[in-house]
Amino acid sequence: MQQTIRKFLFLCSFVPLAASSIEAQTIIKGYVSDEQQKPAGFATVRLAKTSDSTLVKTTLTSVDGNFFFEEVQSGTYLVTVEWIGYHKSVSNPFSLTIGNKEITLKNILLQPETKLLNTVNINGKKPLIETKGGKTILNVGSSILSAGNSALEILSKAPGVTVDREGNISLKGKSGVNVMINGKLTYLSAAQLATLLRSTEGNTIETIELMSSPPATYDASGSGGIINIKLKKNSxxxxxxxxxxxxxxxxxxxxxxxxxxxxxxxxxxxxxxxxxxxxxxxxxxxxxxxxxxxxxxxxxxxxxxxxxxxxxxxxxxxxxxxxxxxxxxxxxxxxxxxxxxxxxxxxxxxxxxxxxxxxxxxxxxxxxxxxxxxxxxxxxxxxxxxxxxxxxxxxxxxxxxxxxxxxxxxxxxxxxxxxxxxxxxxxxxxxxxxxxxxxxxxxxxxxxxxxxxxxxxxxxxxxxxxxxxxxxxxxxxxxxxxxxxxxxxxxxxxxxxxxxxxxxxxxxxxxxxxxxxxxxxxxxxxxxxxxxxxxxxxxxxxxxxxxxxxxxxxxxxxxxxxxxxxxxxxxxxxxxxxxxxxxxxxxxxxxxxxxxxxxxxxxxxxxxxxxxxxxxxxxxxxxxxxxxxxxxxxxxxxxxxxxxxxxxxxxxxxxxxxxxxxxxxxxxxxxxxxxxxxxxxxxxxxxxxxxxxxxxxxxxxxxxxxxxxxxxxxxxxxxxxxxxxxxxxxxxxxxxxxxxxxxxxxxxxxxxxxxxxxxxxxxxxxxxxxxxxxxxxxxxxxxxxxxxxxxxxxxxxxxxxxxxxxxxxxxxxx
The missing domain is CATH 2.40.170.20 (TonB-dependent receptor, beta-barrel domain)
Structure with missing residues (x-):
């Protein structure tokens, strides 16, 4: 596996070097701002080919909203920009030809996903249950019944979840469920995990993610799957x-x-x-x-x-x-x-x-x-x-x-x-x-x-x-x-x-x-x-x-x-x-x-x-x-x-x-x-x-x-x-x-x-x-x-x- 990766990386580095000996390379510059024309700092900018959407380069905007790509070969490209709280923005396609040394794109304006009313964010109400990427997501952040209830009480009523008298949690009938809070396992026994969840206020929870088949990036423990409780964050x-x-x-x-x-x-x-x-x-x-x-x-x-x-x-x-x-x-x-x-x-x-x-x-x-x-x-x-x-x-x-x-x-x-x-x-x-x-x-x-x-x-x-x-x-x-x-x-x-x-x-x-x-x-x-x-x-x-x-x-x-x-x-x-x-x-x-x-x-x-x-x-x-x-x-x-x-x-x-x-x-x-x-x-x-x-x-x-x-x-x-x-x-x-x-x-x-x-x-x-x-x-x-x-x-x-x-x-x- 290591040899294969090394060969692949070597080939990836060799191809652009070979191409540079044939044709000139270009620098692409641009500027990203929000709806108030203020710079969008640390937004993610991706450069891709228009023919097959192949990713060429990725960068982040600077604090003042500027970005640039160096050593870009001739071809037809587009730029996508993503920033938390704003809709994804995609530029119009543009072409680079031999002889171009620098090109400056038209300013990219991002539109917010939320509307400001009296300086308070008003979001569209999410459905109670969503399915994304193999996860079942419960959006309990705005639930009335989450207020005052503990995390254990909310979890015991989640679809497909049961909690027995010792605090053991089952998902879709399977026991051995690992519980995470904000992506971190709690490292407690069933009885003590139940105590922790009882002391975690329900009004602090944003979502509960149910994963019956987690990928290899997670620890192998938890035969019944993983439940991830995400607490509310002020972003x-x-x-x-x-x-x-x-x-x-x-x-x-x-x-x-x-x-x-x-x-x-x-x-x-x-x-x-x-x-x-x-x-x-x-x-x-x-x-x-x-x-x-x-x-x-x-x-x-x-x-x-x-x-x-x-x-x-x-x-x-x-x-x-x-x-x-x-x-x-x-x-x-x-x-x-x-x-x-x-x-x-x-x-x-x-x-x-x-x-x-x-x-x-x-x-x-x-x-x-x-x-x-x-x-x-x-x-x-x-x-x-x-x-x-x-x-x-x-x-x-x-x-x-x-x-x-x-x-x-x-x-x-x-x-x-x-x-x-x-x-x-x-x-x-x-x-x-x-x-x-x-x-x-x-x-x-x-x-x-x-x-x-x-x-x-x-x-x-x-x-x-x-x-x-x-x-x-x-x-x-x-x-x-x-x-x-x-x-x-x-x-x-x-x-x-x-x-x-x-x-x-x-x-x-x-x-x-x-x-x-x-x-x-x-x-x-x-x-x-x-x-x-x-x-x-x-x-x-x-x-x-x-x-x-x-x-x-x-x-x-x-x-x-x-x-x-x-x-x-x-x-x-x-x-x-x-x-x-x-x-x-x-x-x-x-x-x-x-x-x-x-x-x-x-x-x-x-x-x-x-x-x-x-x-x-x-x-x-x-x-x-x-x-x-x-x-x-x-x-x-x-x-x-x-x-x-x-x-x-x-x-x-x-x-x-x-x-x-x-x-x-x-x-x-x-x-x-x-x-x-x-x-x-x-x-x-x-x-x-x-x-x-x-x-x-x-x-x-x-x-x-x-x-x-x-x-x-x-x-x-x-x-x-x-x-x-x-x-x-x-x-x-x-x-x-x-x-x-x-x-x-x-x-x-x-x-x-x-x-x-x-x-x-x-x-x-x-x-x-x-x-x-x-x-x-x-x-x-x-x-x-x-x-x-x-x-x-x-x-x-x-x-x-x-x-x-x-x-x-x-x-x-x-």
Whole structure:
């Protein structure tokens, strides 16, 4: 591959040199301005042949709007100009002949995509759902229901997306989805990712991108695809920003506030944001189960309520500096400081017959936790030449610190409600530190205007240190229990290289890529004197092909192979107690899971979009509930099942009923099955056909008043060893803009009829439990936002960090 590229570049450099010996070369000059005749600085200018649109050269305008091309051969050309916030401009064709030494083009005037009204940009309203370049894009920036809601609440109602009670996200029925924010993976476990998304305000989100088959430029992790949440950015020149404040009430009061700002000059952009959330919420639990040992059956009936208080502080600051028109450097710092407290009261009734109580346990558990994260990014981008070659580099360092402390108080009563046993009191602390170093280098080679090669290297190193401390309360003092305390140290190094080719010919687009990743990991439990080492190398090919059949019909096909490595905490052999009969444990022997996915797509008028897919996952990582008939306990543990097969069909269609009523409707139909030759001593197979329905109705009441109605339905599903009953809800919202559209008030009600309730049972034959979880889903909110500052549009740089897969697997909390 390297020799081929070198030969190609040599030929490309030789041809123009040979031509220059035959005929004279010409310099082309020009000037670009906006609608106010002001210079358009740093606009992209391309020189192409009129015969076949072949790209000849690319450059950027200077600060004063001027541009020039040197060493141009004779021929017929045209110039195109693109500048963020303005329509693309194409010049008239012009000819160069032998003897011309210099030619000056007519001034190029750009027209804005937006109109200024009282210095505020008024844009045409985007459809709620768009399909572009293999992505499904949700434009939630102007959605009423996004205000006051968290990112997790919005994501759980996105078409084809489901979120289970542990925070695991599935896309079109496929689990193992990686979540990115502004192009950077979050590096958190499922539970802690859910916490982060709950603390991310919905009114800060611009779009959500759903990618079921990402190209090789992305990390290979995420067998279910990638969801990229893009936060709102103020791209205006000068000093500007947005302030927000909101409050809500369900069972308890909630409030949030935030600000984001940026200050932009010709060469420097400084930006930052801060959000604060103060939330109090509850979760009710009802669990009915039985265990059978020999001829004896024991019945458990458990009811509990957990009340949690959350205080989340998220912050972000950075700068971009344009050294010259070809080189840019950037710095980014972000993090969070979050604290929560919880009070969990559970009552468990135990008997040898249903509804008969022989004894009971009252568990009063109190906890507190703190989570801190700091991440640093240094990035550099260089445009190497006028042909469009680009080189970019990123260096990242992230550190996560967390400490959770929980005290468990267990009181025992007989069938008369009298205390008959000494209380069992214990506590645990789980201090944890995760450090991530990573770096990446990306290089883009445009062969022609329609063909480019993207290549890159990445290396990451992760080190985690978890110290689990268990203590019993005996004789009025706390004593360490070494049999239940443990320390776990994990190290992982992943080195990757990729190549991705994009090309277009006639009405066909082709993207083909290959990524290779070399992984070395070591899990060490000094307490258990147990070390698990792994070394493996994998290849991850992907292919995407699209064909334009006509102006109204497009078809496509994609294939990808991806991996999901266990999150760091799932490998930790700690034993976590919920109560005396329910606990969770890590599994250091977990293997990564591999998925091969195939997908066909069809689009009609860019309105009707349909996909038909199939995927097969080997060694699928699944959370299982295992009953111990001797101890009469339930163990929650991640295990590798043999395989998962998934077939899915997704159809979405936005409709305009009238000029004031628009609707977007999506249906996802899928069949998902799991199998294992040995689970709890027997072969296991589960499978079910399920469907998801999403509909959103948008109403324009007046130019400044809008309303929304959203309804979601999930049919019964089977996921691994869980059987889940249907879920459904309805949301409503109303918004009013004023003060020249700078200010906005949004009122929204989530789960208006309080229908959302998780009902789960076992999919394993012979295992008996029925679980009902009810969270605080019916919440009424009011949110105010105000935009301040200038409205002159300027381009914005985008940060993409190097440490993109590693942090998602951190179970350090948020």
């Amino acid at each position: 205006n020149y000068g000093t500007n920003g947005t302030v927000t404040a909101g409050t809500g009430y369900g069972k308890f009061y909630k409030n949030n506030t935030g600000i984001n700002f940026n200050h932009r000059t010709k060469n420097l952009n400084v930006f930052g944001s801060y959000t604060y959330t103060n939330d109090k919420e509850y979760q009710d639990l009802d669990l009915e189960r039985s265990t059978k040992a020999s001829n004896e059956t024991t019945y458990f009936s458990q009811q509990g309520r957990n009340i949690t208080k959350l205080q989340n502080n998220n912050y972000r600051a950075g700068l971009d500096y344009t050294i010259n028109k070809k080189n840019t450097i950037g710095l980014l710092f972000n993090g969070y400081i979050n604290n929560n407290t919880s009070n969990n009261e559970n009552k468990t009734w135990i008997g040898n017959q249903p509804s008969k109580t022989d004894s009971s346990i009252l568990a009063e558990n109190t906890g507190k936790a703190s989570f801190k994260n700091q991440s640093y990014n240094l990035n550099y981008k260089s445009v190497l030449d006028t042909s469009g070659q680009e080189l970019s580099a990123d260096a990242d360092y992230s550190q996560f610190r967390s400490n959770s402390q929980t005290v468990y108080n267990n009181y025992f009563y007989n069938n008369l409600g009298q205390s008959f046993k000494t209380p069992v009191i214990y506590r645990n602390a789980t201090p944890s530190t995760v450090k991530i170093w990573s770096g990446k280098l990306d290089y883009t080679i445009p062969f022609t205007a329609k063909t480019k090669l993207e290549t890159g290297l990445k290396s990451s190193f992760v080190q985690t240190d978890n110290d689990f401390q268990f203590e019993d309360f005996q004789f009025n003092t706390w004593k360490n229990d070494p049999s239940r305390s443990n320390r776990f140290i994990y190290k992982e190094n992943v080195n990757a290289a990729y190549a991705n080719l994009n090309t277009e010919f006639n009405s066909t687009s082709l993207q083909v890529g290959l990524r290779t990743e070399l992984t070395h990991s070591e899990g060490n439990s000094p307490t258990l004197q147990q070390i698990v080492k792994r070394n493996y190398t994998d290849l991850f090919p992907n292919l995407s092909l699209s064909q334009k059949l006509s102006d109204q019909n497009d078809i496509g096909f994609s294939y990808s192979r991806r991996i999901d490595r266990p999150d760091y905490q799932s490998l930790n052999p700690f034993l976590y107690f919920n109560d005396l009969y329910t606990y969770a444990q890590g599994n250091p022997l977990l293997n990564p899971q591999y998925t091969n996915s195939f997908e066909f797509s069809y689009s009609y008028k860019k309105i009707l979009n349909a996909t038909l897919g199939y995927s097969h996952t080997r060694d699928v990582i699944t959370t299982t509930l295992i009953t111990d008939t001797i101890k009469k306990t339930i163990l929650i543990k991640d295990q590798n099942l043999a395989a998962q097969n998934l077939y899915n069909l997704n159809v979405s269609m936005p409709l305009t009923i009238t000029k004031w009523w628009n609707t977007t409707n999506t249906i996802t139909l899928f069949y998902r099955s799991f199998s294992s030759p040995d689970l709890m001593g027997a072969s296991f197979h589960s499978g079910k056909t399920s469907y998801l329905l999403n509909t959103t109705q948008s109403f324009t009441i007046t130019p400044t008043i809008n309303a929304e109605l959203s309804m979601n339905y999930q049919s019964a599903q089977v996921y691994g060893t869980y059987a889940v009953k249907p879920l459904y809800n309805m949301d409503m919202g109303l918004s009013k803009s004023f003060a020249g559209n700078r200010a906005n008030i949004k009122v929204a009600a989530n789960d208006v009829f309080n229908f959302m309730k998780a009902r789960i049972s076992s999919a394993i034959p012979g295992q008996d439990y029925q679980l009902i979880q009810k969270e605080e889903t019916r919440v009424f909110r009011i949110t105010f936002s105000y935009n301040f500052g200038s409205s002159l549009i300027k381009a914005v740089a985008t940060h993409v960090n190097a440490s993109d897969t590693e942090q998602k697997r951190v179970k350090s909390g948020n």
